[in-house]
Each structure stands twice: as C-alpha cells, then as structure tokens.
Amino acid sequence: MTPPTSLTPKGAATRARIVAAAANLVLARGVGGTSLDDIGAGTGTGKGQLFHYFPGGKAELVRALADFQAERVLDAQRPWLDTLDNWEAWERWRDSVLAHYGSQPHWGCPIGALASELAGRDDPSHAAEVSAHMDRWRGYLRDGVERMRAAGALHNDTDPEQLALAIFAALHGGLLLTQTMHSIEPLRAALDGALAALRSHAA
Amino acid sequence: MTPPTSLTPKGAATRARIVAAAANLVLARGVGGTSLDDIGAGTGTGKGQLFHYFPGGKAELVRALADFQAERVLDAQRPWLDTLDNWEAWERWRDSVLAHYGSQPHWGCPIGALASELAGRDDPSHAAEVSAHMDRWRGYLRDGVERMRAAGALHNDTDPEQLALAIFAALHGGLLLTQTMHSIEPLRAALDGALAALRSHAA
DNA sequence: AGTTTTCTGTACCCGTCAGTACATTCGCTA
DNA sequence: TAGCGAATGTACTGACGGGTACAGAAAACT
Numbered sequence: 360m361t362p363p364t365s366l367t368p369k370g371a372a373t374r375a376r377i378v379a380a381a382a383n384l385v386l387a388r389g390v391g392g393t394s395l396d397d398i399g400a401g402t403g404t405g406k407g408q409l410f411h412y413f414p415g416g417k418a419e420l421v422r423a424l425a426d427f428q429a430e431r432v433l434d435a436q437r438p439w440l441d442t443l444d445n446w447e448a449w450e451r452w453r454d455s456v457l458a459h460y461g462s463q464p465h466w467g468c469p470i471g472a473l474a475s476e477l478a479g480r481d482d483p484s485h486a487a488e489v490s491a492h493m494d495r496w497r498g499y500l501r502d503g504v505e506r507m508r509a510a511g512a513l514h515n516d517t518d519p520e521q522l523a524l525a526i527f528a529a530l531h532g533g534l535l536l537t538q539t540m541h542s543i544e545p546l547r548a549a550l551d552g553a554l555a556a557l558r559s560h561a562a
Numbered sequence: 563m564t565p566p567t568s569l570t571p572k573g574a575a576t577r578a579r580i581v582a583a584a585a586n587l588v589l590a591r592g593v594g595g596t597s598l599d600d601i602g603a604g605t606g607t608g609k610g611q612l613f614h615y616f617p618g619g620k621a622e623l624v625r626a627l628a629d630f631q632a633e634r635v636l637d638a639q640r641p642w643l644d645t646l647d648n649w650e651a652w653e654r655w656r657d658s659v660l661a662h663y664g665s666q667p668h669w670g671c672p673i674g675a676l677a678s679e680l681a682g683r684d685d686p687s688h689a690a691e692v693s694a695h696m697d698r699w700r701g702y703l704r705d706g707v708e709r710m711r712a713a714g715a716l717h718n719d720t721d722p723e724q725l726a727l728a729i730f731a732a733l734h735g736g737l738l739l740t741q742t743m744h745s746i747e748p749l750r751a752a753l754d755g756a757l758a759a760l761r762s763h764a765a
Numbered sequence: 766a767g768t769t770t771t772c773t774g775t776a777c778c779c780g781t782c783a784g785t786a787c788a789t790t791c792g793c794t795a
Numbered sequence: 796t797a798g799c800g801a802a803t804g805t806a807c808t809g810a811c812g813g814g815t816a817c818a819g820a821a822a823a824c825t
Contacts, residue, residue, distance in 0.1 A: 367771065367822070387682050391594035394812055406814075407773055416814065465682065471738060475678050478741040479590050479668065490742040524739070524748050525755025529728065532735025532752070535674060536727070538681040539693040545727050549735070552728025555762045556755040570792075573802065597782055609784075610803055619784065 374412045377402050382424050387465045390421055390476055421473070422488060428469035429492040433499075435459035443503025444510055449557065452503075453550045460534065460546060467538035470496070471531045497527045504557070517560045529553035577615045580605050585627050585634075590668045593624055593679055624676070625691055631672035632695040636702075638662035646706025647713055652760065655706075656753045663737065663749060670741035673699070674734045700730045707760070720763045732756035 366374065380402045384393045395417060399405045413419040433440065436459070439452035460468070470492050477486040501523035507513045533549025569577065583605045587596045598620060602608045616622040636643065639662070642655035663671070673695050680689040704726035710716045736752025 365771085369822080370772065373772080389594075389679060389682070391592075391679075392683055395814085396812075405774055407775075410814075411772070417812095467678070467681065472678060474742045475670070475675060475738055476592065476594075478670065479592070480595060486742070493739075493742055521751045522755070524751035525732065525758075528735030528739050528748055528752035529732045529755060530735065531738050532731030532733065535678055535734050535738060536696075536731050539677045539689070539696055545731055548724045548727035549731035552725070552732060552759040553755060555728075555759040559758045559762050568801080570801065572792085576802080598784085599782075608804055610805080613784070614802070620782095 386469045425489045440499050444506040461543045468534040513560045526553040581630050589672045628692045643702050647709040664746045671737040716763045729756040
C-alpha cells in the first residue's frame with residue numbers, strides 16, 4: 360500500500376512528476392480514458408516506475424491524484440476560503456475560484472469530475488475517499504456562512520448547512536457546464552447566482 | 563447507421579427493451595463501467611441483437627440512450643417547464659424535478675453524468691450531441707426567465723441568459739451532489755438557492 | 766571497494782471487451 | 796407450403812489495458 364520504506368530525492372521527484380502529469384491527463388480524459396501506458400508516455404516513465412511508487416496500482420495512483428488536486432484547488436481559494444466572514448471576502452473568494460479554473464489547461468473540476476465518475480463503481484470506499492475531499496471543501500463554506508450569521512450579517516433563522524450546500528452545488532454545476540460549454544461563463548453566472556442567494560438572507 | 567430498413571412490432575419492442583435496460587445500467591455504472599455483455603445479460607439478449615438494432619455499435623447505442631433519457635427527464639418537468647411565467651409555476655417546476663429525481667433507481671442525472679463522462683473523449687461530435695440536449699433544456703429555462711421579465715415580474719435589466727445559466731448550474735450541481743452524498747437534500751437546497759437568486763431579481 | 770537498496774526499463778501474461786461471422790429460428794406474405 | 800427478410804444465439808477474433816517478473820543501472824551506506 361505504501362511506497363518503499365524510503366524515497367531518495369530523485370525518487371521523490373519522479374513520483375511528483377508522475378502525479379502532476381497524470382493529474383492533467385485524468386482531468387482531460389477522465390480516469391477510464393487514461394491508461395497507465397498513457398501516463399508512462401506522458402512522463403517518460405514505464406509501468407516499472409508506476410508500480411514501484413504506487414504498489415496498489417491504478418487505484419492508489421488515483422487516490423494520490425485526488426489528494427494532490429484537492430490541495431491544489433483548496434490552496435487556490437485561500438486565504439479567502441478560510442476566513443469568509445464579510446461580504447467582501449465572499450466576492451474575493453468568487454474571484455479566486457474564477458481565476459483558478461479559468462487558468463486551468465482544461466475545463467471542469469478535477470475533484471468533482473472524479474467524484475462523479477467514481478460514484479457507483481465497483482469499490483465504494485474508493486469513491487468515498489474522493490467525496491471526503493468534497494465534504495471538507497463544503498465544510499469550509501458552511502463555516503463561512505456560520506461566521507456570517509454569528510457576525511449578524513445574516514438572519515438568525517438561516518441554516519448554514521443548507522445554504523452552504525446550495526452554494527457548493529452552484530459552484531460544481533457551474534464547473535460541470537464549463538466542461539460541456541467550453542467557457543468560463545457558466546461558472547461566473549453560477550457563482551453570481553449563489554452569492555445572490557446568500558445575500559437574500561442578509562439581515 | 564440506421565437499423566434495418568423496417569422493424570416488426572416484436573423487433574421494436576426488443577429495441578425498446580434494450581434501450582430502457584441499458585439506460586438504467588449506464589445511469590448506475592457509467593458508460594465506461596457498462597459492457598455490452600452486461601446489457602445483454604440485463605435484457606436476455608446477446609450481441610447479435612445489439613448490433614442488429616444498433617449497427618453503429620456502442621456509440622450509437624449511447625446516442626439512443628441520451629435521446630431516451632433526455633425525453634424522459636424533460637417530460638417529467640412538464641407542463642411546468644414549458645410555461646414558466648409566474649412564481650407559482652417555478653415552485654411547481656422545482657417540485658416536479660425533486661419528485662422525478664427522488665423516484666429514480668439511482669442518484670444523479672442521466673444527461674449530466676453522460677455529458678461529463680463524454681466531455682474530452684476521443685469523439686467530440688459524440689459529446690456535442692449529448693450536450694445539445696443540455697442546451698435545449700437550458701433554453702426552456704431561459705425562455706421562462708424571459709417570460710417572467712416580459713410579464714413585469716422581474717427587473718428589466720435582468721439578463722435571462724445569465725440567470726438561466728445560474729439556475730441550470732445549480733440544478734446540475736445539486737444532482738452531482740446527490741450522487742456523492744446519496745441523498746436528495748443537496749438537490750433541494752440547490753433549487754431553493756436558485757429560486758432565491760431568481761427572486762432577488764423580482765421587480 | 767563492496768554490498769545493499771532504490772530506481773528504471775522491457776518483455777510478458779491474462780482477462781475483458783467491442784466488434785464480427787455465421788447459423789438458426791421466427792413470422793409474414795404469396 | 797415455400798420463400799424471404801427480420802430476429803436471435805453462439806462462437807470467435809483482435810486489440811487494449813492492468814498487472815507481474817525480472818534484469819540492469821544508479822545511488823546510498825559501511
């Protein structure tokens with residue numbers, strides 16, 4: 360399950376190279392559309408290395424990909440995501456999301472697409488690990504709504520869980536549509552709509 | 563490309579049986595996760611029939627599936643979807659969407675999941691045909707927003723295209739989350755949020 | 766230097782799956 | 796009842812892809 364007991368600097372570099380390249384390939388063509396040979400060709404490596412660094416095979420590689428992409432995506436939203444407690448911060452958060460996904464080499468969300476493709480596959484635990492990232496992400500939004508309410512910016516009867524769910528859904532729906540429409544516009548519209556919904560609860 | 567020059571009633575029934583069963587299998591496990599043998603087993607048929615009725619192979623079958631599911635999904639939203647011109651109609655529409663997806667044998671949206679899985683695959687025209695269904699669906703929502711504005715229920719500076727995009731994104735994001743959370747709640751929250759955004763443009 | 770461990774490359778195995786070939790049965794019409 | 800096309804069943808093929816075996820190169824450690 361775990362890579363060899365220790366990694367030399369060279370080994371760590373190779374492993375990182377594989378993850379980064381595989382992440383982009385999978386984002387572009389999906390897990391099912393990306394073979395281990397593709398990944399090897401994209402990194403100048405072969406199956407030897409792949410199974411050396413990911414003894415669990417493709418499943419373990421995909422797990423590593425999910426972790427990698429989750430960090431990348433969440434980092435792009437910081438520091439706003441962590442401190443959502445005023446209207447200005449929400450706007451900034453929206454801008455950072457738009458900027459991040461607009462600069463990606465491909466449309467769509469690495470985590471969302473992964474979660475969707477893996478849902479209802481053979482291994483439920485596999486899908487669960489990916490959706491755990493989704494839950495964490497959604498949790499940040501819920502905390503933000505909660506902070507807004509605590510600060511008196513939102514009505515007291517606002518349900519942070521529900522509202523965060525709505526914002527999170529809008530975000531991912533917008534990302535799904537960027538995939539099919541090949542444009543950033545749906546994401547912008549979706550986030551504007553989500554913030555309008557948030558504002559409709561203003562105290 | 564087209565099935566044999568003519569179909570007997572028996573043949574038409576078999577074809578329909580294949581489409582219906584395949585639709586559910588693909589909804590549950592995705593295109594990549596469903597083999598032609600699976601479909602055969604699920605309908606008591608074999609590859610003989612599959613290629614008899616869909617000479618274009620899996621690609622043609624998937625196209626038929628998309629058409630089938632699109633009609634099914636849009637029909638479930640009628641008549642509200644066609645006549646969105648007052649607040650009550652939007653509420654009814656929301657209810658019909660919730661009822662439909664709540665009664666499905668599996669979570670998620672057949673069209674949305676298909677569009678996401680096919681985006682960035684080998685055949686772009688294949689993905690385009692699926693997303694054409696998405697565009698049509700979105701068009702109904704845009705017309706509804708347009709009607710609301712024409713009726714004076716929304717501010718005149720409201721952009722129906724943008725607003726419909728936001729509502730459509732919320733819908734599909736909610737559906738994506740039903741897949742990962744195995745609950746209808748995210749869809750309900752997403753639609754409530756979308757309608758709140760719509761109401762924020764009330765005249 | 767020598768030994769051990771990590772790193773890298775290649776060739777192979779085996780299951781799965783889309784697609785094909787072809788034989789057989791069914792159902793209609795003459 | 797003969798014949799024709801549609802409908803069905805089965806066995807096969809060829810490619811692809813995940814995974815394994817194993818051998819050689821490169822470091823690290825003593």
